Amino acid sequence: MRALPKLALAALVAAASVAVVAATADAAADPIPITVLTSDFEDGTVQGWAGRSAETIAHSTAVAHGGTGSLLVSGRTATWQGPSLDVLDTFEKGTAYTISVWVRMASGSDSARLSVERRTGGVASYDQIVGNTAVTSGAWVNLTGRYTLATDVEFLRVYVETASTTGDLHIDDLTAGYVPALPVQTGIPSVKDVVTEFPVGAAITGAEIVTEHGQLLTKHFDSVTPGNALKWDATEPSENTFTYAQADPLMAFAKANGLAVRGHTLVWHNQTPSWVFTGADGQPMTATAEDKALLLERLENHTRNVAARYGTDIGVWDVVNEVIDESQPDGLRRSSWFDVAGLDYIRTAFRVAREAAPHAKLYINDYNTNVPAKRDHLFNLVQQLKAEGVPIDGVGHQVHININWPTVAETKAMIDKFVPLGIDQQVTEMDVSIYTGNSESFPTPPADRLLKQAYVYRDMFALFRQYPGEITSVTLWGLADDNTWLDTFPVTRKDAPLLFDTRLQAKPAYWGVADPSRIETSPSPSSPSPSASVSQPPVTGSCAVTYKVTGSWPGGFQADVTFTNRGSTPLTSWKLAWQFAGGQQISQLWGGAHTQSGTAVTVGNVAWNGSVAAGGTASFGFLGSWTGSNPAPAAFTLNGTACTVA
Structure with a gap:
């Protein structure tokens, strides 16, 4: 999105021979x-x-x-x-x-x-x-x-x-x-020419196929993913009325420029119109035989139309998206799809997609698959469905990460887990946020964060390239920092998660992929991470807590909680407790498991974040409701011991 005349600024194009160091945005x-x-x-x-x-x-x-x-x-x-x-x-x-x-x-x-x-x-x-x-x-x-x-x-x-x-x-x-556009840098290596073990792609909107954006896209990438244009709300906003006004220009651009296309996505719990889950009686669907039959009929009709629309021009489909919830005992997300149809919606989606697009590879796609609990639930689901004959060809790992998380070892374990299934794996939505918590915000990306980001891209791509037979594609979730979903999620602030900056110029992150020798030598593992311009809890007592409301609206709010283990020994599990003074109620929490009785709240660790080293931190976030006022809790205890409140 954007527009206006351009000025020729060719003299500002960076020469490829210039050494790359920590850079501004x-x-x-x-x-x-x-x-x-x-x-x-x-x-x-x-x-x-x-x-x-x-x-x-x-x-x-x-x-x-x-x-x-x-x-x-x-x-x-x-x-x-x-x-x-x-x-x-x-x-x-x-x-x-x-x-x-x-x-x-x-x-x-x-x-x-x-x-x-x-x-x-x-x-x-x-x-x-x-x-x-x-x-x-x-x-x-x-x-x-x-x-x-x-x-x-x-x-x-x-x-x-x-x-x-x-x-x-x-x-x-x-x-x-x-700001007048800068010319695309033509004297630097194309990512697709450097990374030859698998295709490298970018998610796009209409903004990425015009002017300099289109030039940058075709120079560096082998494939594209229409980020929103093929989702249900864009293609079938009302029942049996199909429109491809958003997708057609993207598909035409890809075909004209020889770009492969990943289709995203046929079934998701988000961006699905409410009519899909409305029964014949006009009421929200429930788990009745009638509602299930109608829902699966709508799913089949949608899948046949959308999956067949572009024929062989789409060689890969994310058939179902984000169906795992590791907080559930069986690991399955309690979406409207699941509540009405159980696993049959997944079985139906893959069966019909195979019939409508027999040439295409069919994927199940999810985020945080590096987290052991989520990874294992996804593995078990795919193993079960494959044993039933459901035509799943691959697993998609979204890899929305940040400069401090996850480790390369955790990501390697993610890939290794699925190798025995004998299916393809793809990185489908990769970006690397410069932020490590929702309370951070920078007017411009700090140079040390951009350099750390370059190390992450360097190390992750080096890992992916060790699996040329297992990792069959890597797609970045965007083309450049001027258009990224992370500017508004999980909070509104300017992020810089991609290889090219807001003016489409190569960042240190680009060189981390294209030529790591051009970035500064990585600090040793014992070196401290880049610091952020945020207040830290005082170093007193055995624990310290920061509680921050990051968003508020009438009757609701979002908050982040971080605690620091100030004791001399590591924690192997934890429970953080407090009382709400305003009667607030938690409706959804991530990064932990919570219970609430009246105003009393207890949040405990989940399987993957129970260990907190001495001096280390853990954090979680939640959505809540309030009436009248929304005061912050005055006191916290960690495993029964009072904490200092920052």
Whole structure:
């Protein structure tokens, strides 16, 4: 997403012979952005803004982020209603725009989003620029994100919406601009020419097939994965009405440029329209014979249509995605698919996919397969289904990791586990976050984090290349740092998880894959990890706890908890306990197993994180609900011993 004219800056292209050391986020120093839009509401008018429906748009002097004026939106009757600005004649296809706007509720609180509506041939599509961000009436909050328009459109508007309520809101000081594109570096080795043991691919959206993005993609990669364009919500938004408006341009680009395609994904518990799980009586499906039969019928119809759409142009399919939940005794995710149909939805999906695409390799795909409990449950499931004759050809390892986790040894154990099954393995969604916890955030990626990231890419690719017969493909989950899902998940902040920076220039991570001799020598295993600009618990007592709310919305919140073992001996298991003072209730927790009785909470380790060295840390996160107030717990105990609270 993005667009606008480019300036030739060939002199800024880095020569391939330059040594690579710890680098800043972007290759070119002090780029000069070009502003194409401003709305400051200082002239007493609405400056071209309008509502998306029947809400009222008016100039206001009640509050302002800068100066004396802002835009007030009132009379909203739906969360998607809000201030909207026509950018059709401003944004050009293929240019990456940075859009910033300040938002404030008139009263109360909510989460705000910055989005785009575009129409082609009268059909509307929606792109999210900035995800849910907590907004209150007490202060202005900035929403900043990047957008590239990737297709021809006859309608294009940027707008602000909310997540939960229809309260009045103000916006102020919108700006939109772009940094002139740098040419793609042609004097550096292509990743696909260096890594010859298996194809190397990238996940793409429409933004990755235009202008310099398309040039970078075809220079370095053998294959592509449409990141969202083949999912259920994109291909069958309403029953038996199929559309391939998102996928067709990506498939045409891949075919024209000789790129192999991984199809992703036929069955997933996310991004599946609600109608799929609605029974003939209009009610949510339950585990009845009638509902199961209808669900499997819909699954078969969807799979036959989508898997057969592009014929032999798609040689690999992620048939089912993320079906393992290691916290369940049997390891199976309690999705709507499973609750209604049990394992028969997986059996059906693979059977029909084989019939619809007999040429294709069929994969089961999941994340955190380096975690022993999850890995073992996935192994057991695949072993069982293979024994039943279910046509599973391979296992996909997503490998969404960070600069400190997991170890190479843990990743090697992941690969080795599946070798006896005699199936293919692929790395399907790899990225390496520069963050090690949800409480961290950097305005620009620190040089030491980028260097550590380069070591991780170096070591992981070296491991993958030791398995040329087992690892048959490695796909990065994105092309460059300007378009990554990690900018909004698990919290909103700028991440830099890929090989190329936001201006499409090679990072140290690229050299970690293409030529490790060009990065600095890796520190010894005993050297400390790069430090982060975050506060650490005080070094007193036998344990210390940091509790941080990382996101909040009406009635709900997300929190991270980290504790440090300040004792002199390692822990082999742990239980952290506290009392909620505001009656909060935990609804979902990861990185541990929890129990709650009234206000009392106890979180214990899971199989893979029970060991905490002396001086070491462990962490977990959770989603919770609250009413009235959401105070942080005042005290914690670790295995019955009181902790210091940071």
